[in-house]
Amino acid sequence: MELSIYLVSALVSAAIWSLPAISISLIYGVLRYPSFAIPEFMTLGAYLTLVLCGFSMPIWLAGILAAVCTGLVALAVDQTIFRSVRRAGMLPPVLLSLGLMLVIQNVVRFIWGNGNLQFPVAPMRPFNIAGIIITPVQLGILAVVLAVLAAVFLALRYTSFGRAVRATSTNPDLAIVTGVQPERVYGAVLFLAGALSAGGGIILAIETSLNPLLGWRVLIPLFAVAILGGLGSVVGAALAALLVGLASELSLFILPSSYKTALAFLVLTLVLLVRPSGLIKAAGART
Amino acid sequence: MIEYIIAISIFAGIYGFVALGLNIQWGLTGLINLGQVAFFAVGAYAFALAAKAGVPFILALAISACVSGLFGAAVAMFTPRLREDYLAIVTLGFSEFVRLILLNEKWLAGGPDGVAGIPRPNLPIGLPSELAFLTITAFALAIAFALTRRIEKLPFGRTLRAIREDETVVTSVGKISLSYKAQAFMLGAALAGIGGAFFASYLSYISPDMFGPNVSIYVLAAVLIGTQGSSAATLISTALVAMLLEGTRLLKDYITFVDGVELAALRLVALGVALIAIVIVRYRPGRI
Amino acid sequence: MSQILEIKALSRSFGGLKAVSGCDFSVREGSITGLVGPNGAGKSTLFNLVSGFVKADSGQVVFRGDRIESLAGHDVARLGLRRTFQIPRELKNMTVIENLLLVPAGQTGDRLVSVIFPGWKVKAEERKLVETAREVLATVGLSEKAGHLAVRLSGGQKKLLELARCLMAKPKMLLLDEPTAGVNPTLIRHLMSVLRKVHESGVTLLIIEHNMTVIMELCERVIVMDRGRVIAAGTPSEIQSNEEVLDAYLGGISA
Numbered sequence: 001m002e003l004s005i006y007l008v009s010a011l012v013s014a015a016i017w018s019l020p021a022i023s024i025s026l027i028y029g030v031l032r033y034p035s036f037a038i039p040e041f042m043t044l045g046a047y048l049t050l051v052l053c054g055f056s057m058p059i060w061l062a063g064i065l066a067a068v069c070t071g072l073v074a075l076a077v078d079q080t081i082f083r084s085v086r087r088a089g090m091l092p093p094v095l096l097s098l099g100l101m102l103v104i105q106n107v108v109r110f111i112w113g114n115g116n117l118q119f120p121v122a123p124m125r126p127f128n129i130a131g132i133i134i135t136p137v138q139l140g141i142l143a144v145v146l147a148v149l150a151a152v153f154l155a156l157r158y159t160s161f162g163r164a165v166r167a168t169s170t171n172p173d174l175a176i177v178t179g180v181q182p183e184r185v186y187g188a189v190l191f192l193a194g195a196l197s198a199g200g201g202i203i204l205a206i207e208t209s210l211n212p213l214l215g216w217r218v219l220i221p222l223f224a225v226a227i228l229g230g231l232g233s234v235v236g237a238a239l240a241a242l243l244v245g246l247a248s249e250l251s252l253f254i255l256p257s258s259y260k261t262a263l264a265f266l267v268l269t270l271v272l273l274v275r276p277s278g279l280i281k282a283a284g285a286r287t
Numbered sequence: 288m289i290e291y292i293i294a295i296s297i298f299a300g301i302y303g304f305v306a307l308g309l310n311i312q313w314g315l316t317g318l319i320n321l322g323q324v325a326f327f328a329v330g331a332y333a334f335a336l337a338a339k340a341g342v343p344f345i346l347a348l349a350i351s352a353c354v355s356g357l358f359g360a361a362v363a364m365f366t367p368r369l370r371e372d373y374l375a376i377v378t379l380g381f382s383e384f385v386r387l388i389l390l391n392e393k394w395l396a397g398g399p400d401g402v403a404g405i406p407r408p409n410l411p412i413g414l415p416s417e418l419a420f421l422t423i424t425a426f427a428l429a430i431a432f433a434l435t436r437r438i439e440k441l442p443f444g445r446t447l448r449a450i451r452e453d454e455t456v457v458t459s460v461g462k463i464s465l466s467y468k469a470q471a472f473m474l475g476a477a478l479a480g481i482g483g484a485f486f487a488s489y490l491s492y493i494s495p496d497m498f499g500p501n502v503s504i505y506v507l508a509a510v511l512i513g514t515q516g517s518s519a520a521t522l523i524s525t526a527l528v529a530m531l532l533e534g535t536r537l538l539k540d541y542i543t544f545v546d547g548v549e550l551a552a553l554r555l556v557a558l559g560v561a562l563i564a565i566v567i568v569r570y571r572p573g574r575i
Numbered sequence: 576m577s578q579i580l581e582i583k584a585l586s587r588s589f590g591g592l593k594a595v596s597g598c599d600f601s602v603r604e605g606s607i608t609g610l611v612g613p614n615g616a617g618k619s620t621l622f623n624l625v626s627g628f629v630k631a632d633s634g635q636v637v638f639r640g641d642r643i644e645s646l647a648g649h650d651v652a653r654l655g656l657r658r659t660f661q662i663p664r665e666l667k668n669m670t671v672i673e674n675l676l677l678v679p680a681g682q683t684g685d686r687l688v689s690v691i692f693p694g695w696k697v698k699a700e701e702r703k704l705v706e707t708a709r710e711v712l713a714t715v716g717l718s719e720k721a722g723h724l725a726v727r728l729s730g731g732q733k734k735l736l737e738l739a740r741c742l743m744a745k746p747k748m749l750l751l752d753e754p755t756a757g758v759n760p761t762l763i764r765h766l767m768s769v770l771r772k773v774h775e776s777g778v779t780l781l782i783i784e785h786n787m788t789v790i791m792e793l794c795e796r797v798i799v800m801d802r803g804r805v806i807a808a809g810t811p812s813e814i815q816s817n818e819e820v821l822d823a824y825l826g827g828i829s830a
Contacts, residue, residue, distance in 0.1 A: 102559030258391030442684035461652035
């Protein structure tokens with residue numbers, strides 16, 4: 001009974017983390033830098049959703065529109081700012097993403113203030129499915145994330161866009177020879193990353209509450225997931241999200257909740273130390 | 288007005304230590320550290336706890352340098368081969384990890400309430416308190432500067448620069464590059480720790496929310512503006528950044544149409560924009 | 576005559592590709608030995624294995640009677656077995672003489688603690704090192720470039736700098752990875768005379784080289800590799816008339 005609550009909670013955490021973690025993974029795979037702006041795309045997406053909800057829009061429509069808007073922001077920033085340092089190695093884009101993190105976080109703070117905001121989601125009576133207690137919202141979250149994950153996976157595997165992404169991440173120079181236009185791939189990847197992260201942020205805000213540190217607070221678990229999944233692998237990231245989610249929920253049996261993030265950081269450093277290429281990627285899962 | 292100038296100078300001095308530390312790690316040795324604030328925070332807390340326990344100023348300063356240095360060495364050892372991409376992730380993650388520990392562990396250092404009543408050093412000279420503190424800070428910074436200059440000129444510093452240029456060469460001539468990298472990282476962390484000690488002593492109160500990522504970004508920007516590797520240029524650019532960013536605190540009295548939170552947010556937006564602009568100028572195509 | 580370096584059944588593969596497989600040969604102390612073979616024969620990988628930059632999957636490397644295949648790169652270098660790189664790895668933003676001063680082991684000032692000690696000992700050591708470095712630069716003919724940034728050197732001069740950096744350590748044996756590739760003919764003659772001088776001072780040389788004139792003139796023994804293993808060994812003239820060697824090269828060209 002108690003265990004099932006933790007399991008549901010772990011599943012929901014995994015669902016939330018998987019979207020931005022995949023974004024980190026995708027950007028690392030294709031553009032070869034860890035992007036610290038991803039958590040802020042989560043925050044931005046959640047606030048935009050709230051604004052759109054204010055126009056008496058249903059929350060799902062507001063969410064989709066906000067995700068698209070965030071994706072466009074990510075795309076625009078990439079094609080203007082990040083593009084100017086494209087061939088200068090890993091460090092410049094990392095520093096840029098750090099600067100961008102600060103800008104987004106504080107623009108949000110400037111506009112909406114430091115306070116906690118709530119999504120207008122009416123509390124509903126939880127279901128009891130075979131002894132597992134789950135709220136309709138949680139069920140909806142799991143369904144949506146699973147659908148999105150499946151769509152991303154299929155798109156990367158079977159569409160020409162997916163082939164271009166995979167080619168660029170394996171060997172950019174070879175990809176150019178085979179007719180892939182790298183800037184298009186980069187732009188598309190950034191749009192996708194922005195939109196997916198926004199999705200994760202919206203869900204996180206619905207489950208908890210919304211403030212300017214929404215995304216920043218999950219920075220460490222996100223990177224733990226992305227690294228555990230083997231940076232660059234989508235399936236790996238999704239599985240790793242499940243693992244880290246389970247680990248951090250189950251840790252509640254023995255550790256106080258304040259250690260959740262500490263545990264994620266421990267996972268992160270241990271994986272780097274033991275198997276820098278990522279556990280799951282190393283086990284054979286591929287994009 | 289003069290109080291503001293003294294206050295800004297003290298802040299510039301404090302960040303000077305942190306930036307000198309980052310300059311050894313990144314400017315000289317080529318090790319990126321996105322979480323310098325972690326060692327700054329560790330130093331501040333170590334000093335606060337030691338000084339409140341009655342440890343004399345100089346000794347408390349030494350303690351905070353040692354504790355921060357140890358943390359630096361630990362981070363260095365837990366980052367495989369101190370590779371650039373891992374370092375970026377681990378250092379940033381570590382800084383947030385430290386902040387969360389300080390925030391959540393009440394038994395350690397007061398949790399969210401922080402530590403108050405941190406003493407300042409007693410000075411025999413008959414200067415007003417603020418000016419006296421500035422004098423001590425400047426004096427200590429001068430010593431730190433002389434030491435880092437010395438390191439740059441020593442064969443040790445030459446090996447660090449060689450690692451920045453090409454680590455493989457350093458290995459091929461029979462030197463254990465990893466050991467040099469760990470030492471450079473430790474040294475940079477210790478300097479940040481001393482900065483943290485002065486920070487705690489100056490404000491007499493510290494809490495976890497003072498140690499957000501902006502401090503790291505502050506010094507990243509400063510080292511990036513200065514010619515990487517030169518202590519002198521690093522100090523000058525730190526002073527510049529401090530004047531620009533702390534100087535805007537002055538505006539609080541003149542700008543009435545934004546409140547405190549909004550002004551703080553705007554300052555950080557400016558810092559972010561500044562970092563982005565510096566990176567673009569520094570790394571634009573056609574420049575090394 | 577004693578063997579300074581012995582390679583026994585050395586193997587290493589990269590993701591299914593056998594770069595070096597079951598390689599066997601030895602190098603006589605005090606000799607100049609050439610290592611030739613078509614592109615992709617595994618010569619550079621072999622150098623990486625011997626110098627400790629890449630770990631072998633199996634097999635042994637014996638240097639002066641000690642097994643070294645499991646040592647790290649810096650430890651191999653300390654034993655007196657030094658290498659150059661095919662593409663010169665000069666420390667670009669450091670001066671030529673600084674590139675050399677980096678090398679000597681056990682410098683007092685090369686430890687962090689020396690920061691707090693007075694500098695006279697470091698200075699005295701440094702003066703000696705500068706003297707040695709100038710001698711080495713004179714040997715390779717780079718004296719005039721001592722104060723220049725390494726990035727300013729020509730391709731050939733960078734090769735000389737690589738060599739000088741090795742000499743600075745007074746090595747027992749040098750692994751030279753294509754010392755004359757991309758170097759103009761005049762400088763090649765100069766390089767060869769430098770290599771002879773180095774050899775006369777008692778250093779054993781193992782040279783990867785595509786320039787057959789260099790091999791013929793310098794080497795007393797030539798080892799031929801193809802597809803990760805040794806296919807022939809002998810004097811330069813023996814090698815020239817070896818059928819298998821010709822096949823390997825012609826096969827390499829037609830492939």
